[in-house]
Amino acid sequence: MNSRSVLLFSSIVIFLITATISATDDGNETDYQALMQFKSMITNEALRSWNSSFHHCDWSGVSCEKPHIRVTYLVLESHGLEGSLSPHVGNLSFLRYFSLGDNNFQGSIPQELGRLSRLRLLSLAFNNFTGVIPSNLSGCSNLEELHLGLNKLVGSIPKEISFLSKLGFFYLRTNKLTGGIPLVLGNITSLKVFSATENPLGGSIPDTLGNWKSLTNLYLGACNLSGTIPHSIFNLSLLTELSLGENQLTGSLPSALGTTLPHIEFLQLRMNQMTGPLPPSLSNCSKLRFIEVNYNNFRGKLTIDFSKLKDIDYLSLGNNNYGFGESDDMKFIDTLKNCSKLKVLLLSDCKFQGMLPTSIGNLSDQLTILTFNKNHLYGNLPSSIGNLVGLIGLSLVNNRFTGKIPSTIGKLKSLQEAYLYGNHFSGIPDSIGNLSMLTTLWLSSNRLEGQIPLSIGNCHNLLELHLDDNKLSGKVPAQLLQLSSLTIVLNLSQNDLSGSLPTEFGDLKMLTSLDLSDNKLSGHIPSSIGGCTSLLFLSLKGNLFHGTIPSSLSSMRGVSTLDLSHNNLSGQIPRFLEKLTLLEYVNLSFNDFEGDVPTVGVFTNTSAFSLLGNNRLCGGLVELRLPKCKEKDNHKTRFLLIVIAILIASTLFFILCIVYACCKKRRGQSSQSLRDERFLKVSYNQLLKATNGFCESNLIGEGGFSSVYKGILDHDDEFVAVKVVHLQNRGANKSFIAECETWRNIRHRNLLKIITSCSSVDFQGKDFKALIYEFMPNGSLHDWLHSSSSKSKPNILQRLNILIDVASALDYLHNHCLPTIVHCDLKPSNILLDDDLVAHVGDFGLSRFLGTFSNQNSTTGIKGTIGYAPPEYGVGSQMTTSGDVYSFGILLLEVMTGKMPTHKIFHDGLNLHKFAYMALPDHVTDVIDDDLLSFLQEDATANQCKLENAKTVEECLALVFKIGVSCSVDSPPQRMNIKNVVHELQHILDTLQNI
Incomplete structure (x- = not known):
């Protein structure tokens, strides 16, 4: 090669290298600018690490690949990002994986994303994106996964999505999409998973979805769908999970379902309007582990041979019509004995008739929940029930079981909840005391006789006990009252219990509801009952109690309902009842109370109390039409009282002056601490001042529904946390109501303490809602x-x-x-x-x-x-x-x-x-x-x-x-x-x- 050729070749090589470098630099610069534009629309500091100290390929969530050094991965899931999505992302032309899931993006999805032709995965799930799904996402021709669920998207599913021939995973759940399921989606023959659960789509399920021959998972629950399920769906032989619950689907299941869906593992059809029998061919679906078809109109005998479904662990068939009152109605129970993995069996309201077969005891020892509520079962409960040693929950409510509850129930050492009310059981076995894990025992409305078993005192985890509406007699056992675990309900009402109340009642310090009404209990109400300081509900009505109301009841500061009616109580109505600020209703009717009726507290509203049948009362509200109380006409006594009152007032005034002078420098002594003021009222103006105008320096947290600020309310030195609800966001008001409702019902040392709430309007006349909590100095x-x-x-x-x-x-x-x-x-x-x-x-x-x-x-x-x-x-x-x-x-x-x-x-x-x-x-x-x-x-x-x-x-x-x-x-x-x-x-x- 001569020198001229060498020179020419070298020039060409240099030119190509320079061109390549130039192109690479240009591509790098384009990507860099696109990322900077992306960052510029993030409104918080979550991407502060994106700066010139590092090459943009080394930024958090960014990856580049050789040889072009172009951005191929932008994955920023759960980074707390807020703001809107920049359309400049469409310039990242080499991008293959783009995920922004679990952030707080708002606004619409940019059309420019349709330019990302190399994109394989796009995940924008769990944000607050609004608007429609861009139709030109069809330009992402290599897209394999599209995740748009858990946003606020509206409009219909674009038909152009059907052009994405490589799409395998398509998630849309929990949006506001309407317009039905487009027929043309059936063209995406590569689809493996489709989820549109919780969208008001409407319409019917297109028959064209049967073209998805590779489909394994189909989720269309709560989509407002109607019509029948196309037979083509049941021909998707690779289907493993089918969820169509909570729609208005009609029609019946094909008889060959068990043959056409050989791989089905998860079948969810609950809460529809489906009819016909459950196909016996389901027996062939040997991989089934979950069946949920409750709340339909399925009818006909259950002839499924469950013995072939050895992997089944959840079986919910309730609220259908299977029973015909024939001897073999429940023969299917026999076939369940080989289902060794069965953990949940729900057969409530199935119209079953007859006796529960003894084969019930052959079910898996792994069974944890068994329900037969609201059927027509009668006869004795089989003693074989004691074989189900894994049971945690047992519910046989509203049947016609008779005889004693079998003593074998004492073998169920893991049992935590037993609901047997609404039957004709006649006795409780002593073995009930063996159930040391029992938390709830509900035996109301039976025909239980005899005394309450003393062994029940061994149930040391019992939280609530319902024995009301039975024929139990004898005294209330002290062993029962020594269960410190009883914190929710003790209901012994409507029985024939007699004798006086044991002093041990005062040991139930955490009990919230006590009902002893309509028995034959007598004697004085023991003062020890005041030890039940957590009571919200107390009823002793319809007994033979006499004497006065003990003053110890004043310690029940949280009680909201107090019923002492239909007894022989006497004396004056205690003044401490006026001071029980949470008392919403008190019934003292048909006793022998005398004297004046209070006019403070609960006694200010005639609908909040009842005093009927107490003929020696006087005074009170005008609406009661009681006689005026007689006044003592003793002038000397009256004069003496006036003098004493003047002296006391003068002394108090002098003391108050001294106290005021001493406390002038203190803030907030004129009112109680927020920690003691249960019903502190605050206005929008107070919260505005407390948080310095909701300024950003006081902002300590922010989420999709609210912002939390640190502040100090007037006349108090302690910080509080003010949670301001973003009412403009969908679901925020519902979230506020749910939180208020929850806080009304709970109280625990490990739950955040709420101080009060504010529901008002701001200075622009817009609705304003906030919750005020105790401030936690160590954050989250x-x-x-x-x-x-x-x-x-x-x-x-x-x-x-x-x-x-x-x-x-x-x-x-x-x-x-x-x-x-x-x-x-x-x-x-x-x-x-x-x-x-x-x-x-x-x-x-x-x-x-x-x-x-x-x-x-x-x-x-x-x-x-x-x-x-x-x-x-x-x-x-x-x-x-x-x-x-x-x-x-x-x-x-x-x-x-x-x-x-x-x-x-x-x-x-x-x-x-x-x-x-x-x-x-x-x-x-x-x-x-x-x-x-x-x-x-x-x-x-x-x-x-x-x-x-x-x-x-x-x-x-x-x-x-x-x-x-x-x-x-x-x-x-x-x-x-x-x-x-x-x-x-x-x-x-x-x-x-x-x-």
Whole structure:
């Protein structure tokens, strides 16, 4: 090659290199500018680390790939981002994975995203995006996953989405989408998962969805769908999960369903209008583990051979019409004996008739919940029921069972809730005392005779006992009253109990409702009953009590209903009744009270009290039309009283002057502390001043529904937390109402204390709502675990104490409240810490009340938070206490590992639960939080920890991890009971403290 050729070749090479570098630089600059534009529309400081100190490919959440050094990954899930999404993101032309899930983005989804032709995953789920889904997302021709769920999107599903020929996963749940399901979506033959649960879509299910031959999961619950289910759906042979609950679907199931859906594992059709029989061919679906078809119009005998469904663990068939009153109505029970994994069997309101077969005792010893409510079952309850040793909940309400409750029930050592009311049972066995785990026993409206068994005093976990409307006789046993666990209800009304009340009643210090009405109890009301200081409801009506009302009742400061009517009580109406500020109704009718009627407190409203049948009363409100009370006409006495009054008034005035002079420099002495003022009234103006005009420097937290400010109210030196509700956001007002309703019903040391609420208008005339809480100086558990501030991280003992506090709060909400309360959004940011690092659970904006077994027909609607919400909520299942337990398990693992469930290492099937599970039992120290590990190493060095002590510490840590893993398993029935969690964690803490 001559010199000219060499020179020419070199020039070409240099030109190409320069061109490549120039192109790369231009591409880099385009990406950099797009990212800066993205950051510019984030309204908080969540992306402050995005600065010129690092190349943009090294910024948090950003990844680039060679050779072009172009941005291919932008993943910022759960980063607390707020603001709107910049359309300049459409300039990241090499972007393949784009995820902004679980943030607080608002505004519309930019049309420019349709330019990202290389994009494979787009996740904008769990934000506050509004507007419509851009139709030109069809330009993302390589898109495989599209996550738009849990937003506020409106309009219809764009038909252009059907052009995404590679789309495999399409999530739209919990938006406001209407317009039905487009027929053309059936063209996306690559689709594997489609979820549109909780959208008011309307219309019917298109037959074209039968083209989704690769589909494995279809979720269309609560979509306002009508019509029949197309037969083409039942031909999707790869389908494993089908959820169509809470619609208005009609028609019947195809008889060959068990043949056409051989891989089906999850079948949810609850709360529709479906008819016809349940196909016997379901017996062929050998992989079925979950069947929920309750609340339909299915009829005909159950002829399914369940013995072939060996993986079934949840079977809910209730509220249908299967019974014909024939001898073989319940033969299907015999076929369930081989279902060794069965944990939940719900057969309420199925119109079953006849006797419960003894084969009921052949069911799995793993069975935890069994219900036969509202059928037509009669005869004795089979003694074989005692074989179901795994039972936690048993409900046989409103049948016609007769005879004694079998003594074998005492074998059910795990039983926690027993609902047997509305039957004809005649006796309670002594073996009832063997049920040491029992928390609820409901035997109302039976024909129980004889005395209350003394052995019931052995049920040391009993929270509520209902024995009303029976024929029980004898005295109230003192053993029953020594159950300090009784905190919810003791109802012995409408029986034939006699004798005087034992003084042990005063031991029930935490009891909230006591009903002894309509018995034959006599004697004086013992003064010891005043020890029941937590009572909200007390009824002694319809007995033979005499004497006066004991003054000790004045200690029941929280009582709202007091009924002492239809007795032989006498004396004057006690003045302390006027001072019970929470008393809403008092009934003193048909006794022998005398003297003047009070006109203060509850006695200011005639609808709030009743005094009928007391013929010696006088005075009171004019509406009572009672005679005036006689006045003593003794002038000397009157003169003396006037003189004494003047002297007392003069003395008091002198003392007040001195007190005023001494206290002039103090603030707030003229009013009670906020901590003692239960009904403090505050205005919008007061809150405006308290928070310095809701200024940003006072802002301590912000969420989708509210902003929280620190402030000081007038005349008080203590900080409060003011939670201002964003009423313009969808669901905010509902959240406010839910939180108010919850706080009305709860009180516990580990729950955030509410001071008052404000429902008013601001200075522009707009609605204003706020909640005022006790201020927690140590912030949230999330801050302590993840904040980069100088705040020291909690050590192992502090973390265990915090976890015990949270578990104790859940135990109270789940097991000590009536009705049961489910928090629904448990996570570290909702756990607040006081000066002593005592944990307080707050934010009940998503909480729900659950009735007894009513959660089986609850509607969907709980979102929770991604990472903490249990997997069953994602497919439209009802909220349950086990959902809270799942959230607690994830929270525990986060506390111990220091990793949020949305940490970047969790992908491709790995999550926090599996991360912890794989470390058990010998590698816990490999996954424990680095800060916690350093604490343990420092402690070991400082104390010259012995080898056996170090081993004990590791064993304890493994036990803690095991609890978190057990709480966060996918299957709700397999999760730990929260009461056991409290016990186990306390035992671990005690062990560590003794090392």
